[in-house]
């Protein structure tokens with residue numbers, strides 16, 4: 295048996311070591327609080343479960359249309375048009391098995407071996423592996439602390455080459471919490487158009503945006519319909535991490551260039567790929583996801599996000615009171631903290647784990663340029679967030 299080259303290019307998750315160290319301490323009887331996990335801790339809300347149950351009882355389970363059921367796609371498009379003034383149609387929304395699948399499809403549909411993908415660092419780890427899997431080259435562009443890790447296009451200009459095919463923009467960002475402004479996104483669209491590359495816009499944390507000045511969608515920017523694919527996930531606002539549901543917008547106006555230089559619309563190719571590969575998300579899950587867009591679902595999502603952002607504010611205050619330099623936590627459930635006294639990410643992790651009994655995530659897990667930082671997640675109860683804020687404040691560095 296041989297191993298394919300694509301599978302050989304992906305690496306072991308750098309966060310696996312976090313789980314191992316935490317488990318070892320837990321086994322010795324220490325009561326740990328986990329602020330490392332990048333997923334909500336609440337169970338999937340009741341009305342969403344009910345909708346899924348109803349689907350199971352009433353409609354039973356047949357093949358669904360590739361790209362998603364009409365009701366869910368319509369609910370998404372209507373709500374986003376109403377709330378954010380977005381201009382995409384239900385047909386342009388394609389339902390995927392989580393955001394991870396959306397990234398995978400987007401990269402595999404547009405990247406050939408040797409093509410370059412601009413990836414701002416620190417980044418969510420899956421991006422790198424997916425780029426490598428497709429045979430692409432990730433061009434890492436550091437975002438700077440002195441600019442609050444702003445995702446600035448002009449930094450990228452010097453990295454654009456004839457081989458640049460895709461630019462990844464994740465706003466609000468995991469792990470830094472940075473959210474791109476309208477002007478910043480404008481610049482990205484201009485660069486992508488000039489360079490004939492595609493922006494892959496990861497809006498998994500869109501629902502956490504707290505300022506009306508920050509765009510929720512790349513399609514708020516003129517020209518984006520010709521150069522951007524966007525996706526959002528139900529994972530972080532609907533507690534769907536294990537349920538698996540997300541959607542991707544592939545505008546019908548988006549064209550890709552074949553190796554022969556022909557322009558082809560991406561949308562039908564995308565659908566064809568999905569049909570070839572796996573058909574679509576389970577009907578039951580899609581009916582559950584649809585309930586997220588009902589008035590009750592919207593209120594539930596709002597309450598959960600307010601809860602986590604409240605935790606984030608508390609954690610930011612605790613870390614600041616300890617004299618630490620803190621970023622994020624305003625438009626995202628993540629706080630990005632500089633390690634004090636030149637400690638490495640893992641040294642800070644070990645100290646927080648053994649002295650405060652709190653699990654966080656070392657920054658080096660988000661790419662080598664995340665070294666010197668750590669991420670605190672706000673996905674926990676209020677009581678635990680208060681406790682961790684206190685423990686952070688009491689920690690002597």
Ligand SMILES: *Cc1c(COP(=O)(O)O)cnc(C)c1O
Pocket residue numbers: 332391392393394395418464467468496498527528529530534535539540
């Ligand atoms: C969680 C996450 C996603 C989506 O995850 P899925 O569970 O696959 O939908 C996408 N991007 C970032 C940055 C994330 O943190």
